[in-house]
Amino acid sequence: MENIESSGHLVTGQGGNSASSEPCLHVALFQPEIPQNTGNIGRTCVALGAKLWLIRPLGFRLDEKQLRRAGMDYWQHLNLEVVDHWEEFAERFTSQRVWIITKFGKTVYHQAEFQKGDCVLFGSESSGLPPSIHERYGDHSVSIPMRPEARSLNLSNAVSIVTYDFLRRM
Numbered sequence: 001m002e003n004i005e006s007s008g009h010l011v012t013g014q015g016g017n018s019a020s021s022e023p024c025l026h027v028a029l030f031q032p033e034i035p036q037n038t039g040n041i042g043r044t045c046v047a048l049g050a051k052l053w054l055i056r057p058l059g060f061r062l063d064e065k066q067l068r069r070a071g072m073d074y075w076q077h078l079n080l081e082v083v084d085h086w087e088e089f090a091e092r093f094t095s096q097r098v099w100i101i102t103k104f105g106k107t108v109y110h111q112a113e114f115q116k117g118d119c120v121l122f123g124s125e126s127s128g129l130p131p132s133i134h135e136r137y138g139d140h141s142v143s144i145p146m147r148p149e150a151r152s153l154n155l156s157n158a159v160s161i162v163t164y165d166f167l168r169r170m
Helices: 035-048 063-072 088-091 131-140 155-169
Strands: 026-030 050-056 078-081 097-099 117-124 140-141
Touching: 026 035, 035 050, 035 063, 035 117, 035 155, 050 088, 078 088, 097 131, 117 155, 131 140
Parallel strands: 026 050, 026 117, 050 078, 097 117, 097 140
Antiparallel strands: none
16 A cells, blocks of 8 residues: 555545546545544445545554555555545535534434435544534534434444445435
């Protein structure tokens, strides 16, 4: 795996999509912190034909051993774009709508009216999404139901739940 940490606006792989075709779904991770989660999410994106966006700063280097191990031999098939900050993502993502996945979501994930080309945005493992993003996308906020004893779900599990439900409906 190449060292892609220093490459600025990294775009790599097409995940089975031609350069001119739009992915069925975009998955964006806002400042992810745990390489194993990101590796597992990358593998899920390959399986779905989804594009993965990583929004810096990241809590790890993209060439870390844990990330490679979690992604195994899938990473070269991943349709991946890494952007330096939130504003750059907001400027570059122009496909459909952005849905934020949050425990404060107004709609349960299986009731959201996703469309092909939409983006599901997940916050960092320790602090979620900042209030400014909640304010901007509050009308498109989605939750995953859970008992009150559970503070949150593992990030890669949450991505799998939402993205596979999206696939089922498409």
